[in-house]
Amino acid sequence: MSEILLELRHVTRVFNLSQGIFRGAATLMAVADVSLTVKRGEVFALVGESGSGKTTVAKMLLGLLPPTSGEILIGGRPIGANDRIAISRRVQPIFQDPYSSLNPRKSVAQLIALPLVVHGVDDRASRRAKVLEMLDLVGLSRRHYNTYPGQLSGGQRQRVAIARALILRPEVVICDEPTSALDVSVQAQILNLLLELKRELGLTYFFISHNLAVVEHLADRVAVMYLGRFVEERSRAGLFATPRHPYTRALLESVLTPDPDLGVPDTRIGTTIVGGDTGCPFNPRCPSAIDMCRTTIPAVRALPDGWTTCHLVEKEAVPVP
Amino acid sequence: MALLEIDNLAVDIPLSDGPLHAVNGVSFSLERGETLAIVGESGSGKSMTSLALMNLLPKQARRRADRLVFDGADLMEAPEARMRALRGNRMAMIFQEPMTSLNPSYTIGNQLIEALRCHRTTGLAAARGRAVQLLEKVGITAATRRLNQYPHQLSGGLRQRVMIAMALMCGPDLIIADEPTTALDVTIQAQILHLLADLKKEFGMAMILISHDLGVVARVADKVAVMYAGRVVESGAARPLFKHPRHPYTRGLLNCIPAPGRTAPGTPLGAIPGQLPTLIGPQHGCAFRDRCAFAAPECAGDVPFVTTGPEHHVRCVRVDALEAAA
Numbered sequence: 001m002s003e004i005l006l007e008l009r010h011v012t013r014v015f016n017l018s019q020g021i022f023r024g025a026a027t028l029m030a031v032a033d034v035s036l037t038v039k040r041g042e043v044f045a046l047v048g049e050s051g052s053g054k055t056t057v058a059k060m061l062l063g064l065l066p067p068t069s070g071e072i073l074i075g076g077r078p079i080g081a082n083d084r085i086a087i088s089r090r091v092q093p094i095f096q097d098p099y100s101s102l103n104p105r106k107s108v109a110q111l112i113a114l115p116l117v118v119h120g121v122d123d124r125a126s127r128r129a130k131v132l133e134m135l136d137l138v139g140l141s142r143r144h145y146n147t148y149p150g151q152l153s154g155g156q157r158q159r160v161a162i163a164r165a166l167i168l169r170p171e172v173v174i175c176d177e178p179t180s181a182l183d184v185s186v187q188a189q190i191l192n193l194l195l196e197l198k199r200e201l202g203l204t205y206f207f208i209s210h211n212l213a214v215v216e217h218l219a220d221r222v223a224v225m226y227l228g229r230f231v232e233e234r235s236r237a238g239l240f241a242t243p244r245h246p247y248t249r250a251l252l253e254s255v256l257t258p259d260p261d262l263g264v265p266d267t268r269i270g271t272t273i274v275g276g277d278t279g280c281p282f283n284p285r286c287p288s289a290i291d292m293c294r295t296t297i298p299a300v301r302a303l304p305d306g307w308t309t310c311h312l313v314e315k316e317a318v319p320v321p
Numbered sequence: 322m323a324l325l326e327i328d329n330l331a332v333d334i335p336l337s338d339g340p341l342h343a344v345n346g347v348s349f350s351l352e353r354g355e356t357l358a359i360v361g362e363s364g365s366g367k368s369m370t371s372l373a374l375m376n377l378l379p380k381q382a383r384r385r386a387d388r389l390v391f392d393g394a395d396l397m398e399a400p401e402a403r404m405r406a407l408r409g410n411r412m413a414m415i416f417q418e419p420m421t422s423l424n425p426s427y428t429i430g431n432q433l434i435e436a437l438r439c440h441r442t443t444g445l446a447a448a449r450g451r452a453v454q455l456l457e458k459v460g461i462t463a464a465t466r467r468l469n470q471y472p473h474q475l476s477g478g479l480r481q482r483v484m485i486a487m488a489l490m491c492g493p494d495l496i497i498a499d500e501p502t503t504a505l506d507v508t509i510q511a512q513i514l515h516l517l518a519d520l521k522k523e524f525g526m527a528m529i530l531i532s533h534d535l536g537v538v539a540r541v542a543d544k545v546a547v548m549y550a551g552r553v554v555e556s557g558a559a560r561p562l563f564k565h566p567r568h569p570y571t572r573g574l575l576n577c578i579p580a581p582g583r584t585a586p587g588t589p590l591g592a593i594p595g596q597l598p599t600l601i602g603p604q605h606g607c608a609f610r611d612r613c614a615f616a617a618p619e620c621a622g623d624v625p626f627v628t629t630g631p632e633h634h635v636r637c638v639r640v641d642a643l644e645a646a647a
Binding site: 218255 | 362363477507508509512514533534535536537538539541559560562563573577578579580581584586590591593596
């Protein structure tokens, strides 16, 4: 349980943005100095608003994007720029939208077997056997073998995507918003399936979501990302009971449970997501920012079950859950 | 008198293998200042219902209703010119994706001013003034400068605010918001819902909120209609409906969402097995019976509305059996 499977060490990713031929290129720091470790068998969840860099982290873990600086280790081995094929043996993705992640011209069997073909594993007969086995595993009927994505519902398509991700028996699955495009009843089916598969196959999930109710349901550890930086990383129980960073608190307050006695929460944070030029990146939106937040970048503060980066952590009493 | 009265609305789309019954016998009424939420999953007919009452259905769709009355005017008989005068003026719509519903090649100011001058003979300066005033009202800073910006220069949250301001330009009596916050981040979602509630109160508007998100609906709606396969299966005041849902589909939906306290982390969520039935061809009986754990032979027959409380109606013949089992 305690073996470290994925590790990011001070990873930074900068994108160059072209601003036209007469202006110099601007840079966008999508991921800034992120470090994390994911243990075997864990569900590590990454939450944050759109544009916070969640998907960039996922792409780097999949080897689709090299980090500008820093190191990524899988199973203790640093990965190089040309290891994409090797990485895909151990790390596989499930994307958000099963309508665009499956090639409509390929049959379900071809889609699921593709990783085997790419890696040159097995002959035709045993590939077929493996695909049928995967169909059973993800709860699709064997008659779907020769159907095309166009004939399937959203939930069935996501099951095909899961089958494709698991056919190489990877150790880690990167789930990038796997249920956001699905209906409520289908979302529950897919979440149940993911939890079941994790138990059955001993998988490790790196789970990206903006739905905090879903994260609370299945994560073991949670990291909160804001403008490319981690602002808090905690155990699930700790984060949801006593969020310590003001941004985490605002995110948790924004979760709408179906309770008709409660109104719409007022989070008191603005809409404009702009980093401060100096100091804490969250200071322009932070309802409790003090002068120090505008001048000094907060250091990492250790907490019993993780850490956060906020100047105000010591000054506040720990809220009672 | 109610602002909007709909009785037995149906929308059929003729296809080669028979008509698709997108909306089937939907009835509700809405008072001024009230918020009705229509909840349902994709394919339940919730968007079709709103398009039907604006008469914005796709060309091939056929609309029928026993009664479709907006502020005393019969919308079934209204000619297109009359509908055009109502749309954007007395009844306005906010769509899900603000990027596709704003014209990328005109400035925000142009589009806001056009929305007003389409229906009123307001001078340009006065229209501009109203645009600025409404942009400020929806919480956009530096409103005068924003008028000259194009949609792509704004963030998703700001674009949705512009959409809301545009819907308000003529001071409508009814706002139809079709998934107004689905494309937005949660923190922005809370702000937009706040804003809609405040504006509704301030201008005394009625609102139809179309959403698949039970959390949003529970927090915002006065009345709720749950739709499944083109029919309303349960309707009533929001509080009793969420506190004590009666229809197996409504219960199933609520059990599908992870809720802290009710669902223990890592345990299976209550999923609804199966899929939406086909809506093509003749429809009879309860459309949910194939997925329902409480289905009985009588579910294949006619399923009338049962009144289970003040203004709480359920389309289920097994509602008493269900209650006994719970």
